[in-house]
Amino acid sequence: EVQLVESGGGLVQPGGSLRLSCAASGFTFSSCWMNWVRQAPGEGLEWVANIKQDGSEKYYVDSVKGRFTISRDNAKNSLFLQMNSLRAEDTAVYYCASSLYGDYSVLQFWGLGTLVTVSS
Amino acid sequence: SYELTQTFSVSVALGQTARISCGGNNIGSKNVHWYQQKAGQAPVLVIYRDTNRPSGIPERFSGSNSGNTATLTISRAQAGDEADYYCQVWGSSTGVFGTGTKVTVL
Numbered sequence: 574e575v576q577l578v579e580s581g582g583g584l585v586q587p588g589g590s591l592r593l594s595c596a597a598s599g600f601t602f603s604s605c606w607m608n609w610v611r612q613a614p615g616e617g618l619e620w621v622a623n624i625k626q627d628g629s630e631k632y633y634v635d636s637v638k639g640r641f642t643i644s645r646d647n648a649k650n651s652l653f654l655q656m657n658s659l660r661a662e663d664t665a666v667y668y669c670a671s672s673l674y675g676d677y678s679v680l681q682f683w684g685l686g687t688l689v690t691v692s693s
Numbered sequence: 694s695y696e697l698t699q700t701f702s703v704s705v706a707l708g709q710t711a712r713i714s715c716g717g718n719n720i721g722s723k724n725v726h727w728y729q730q731k732a733g734q735a736p737v738l739v740i741y742r743d744t745n746r747p748s749g750i751p752e753r754f755s756g757s758n759s760g761n762t763a764t765l766t767i768s769r770a771q772a773g774d775e776a777d778y779y780c781q782v783w784g785s786s787t788g789v790f791g792t793g794t795k796v797t798v799l
Contacts, residue, residue: 608788610736618728618736618779620788632786635694668735678783679726681747683735 582687595669715780
């Protein structure tokens, strides 16, 4: 059974930092592109970032470029999102999602999400 | 940046057919994926690459894509289909989601 479990969310002040983690199991983690997707309260889904199987390629939505960094540890089946210079508009549930084998564009499996609240 | 537009809400009678549209410039040239998100839950992939159903998704869910509109069709709608539905494509190296459609089963 595929499992994606996010952790690391919480309350942080504007300008602060947070590191999200996603623990993966039940599939060959090192063979899949991985993604972060967020959803602000009462709003729709927003793709945030993704990373290639070996970490050699990373892409970001414009609103987080220069502030967020996606990374992975294939030995530990883990995905990370380092979030710096956080803003109120970054408040959201952050989901980890694995892409379909051989197709980075399909977000096949999703975790339950972790809530990040940016507020003073 | 590429934009996807969806109708805000769709209502369907129990057992009838719901059609959810996703509009984008020449979207027919792109692979479209659809996700179902029930209240308080994580999204679930229901259609990928326009017409393909993942394992475990009922045959009642189908998709099409042509021109400037992609469509998710839910046949014989059930109460359990009530959810928000999002289309998604890949833009220039980034993912793009539609605005979402709330489906209500009457």
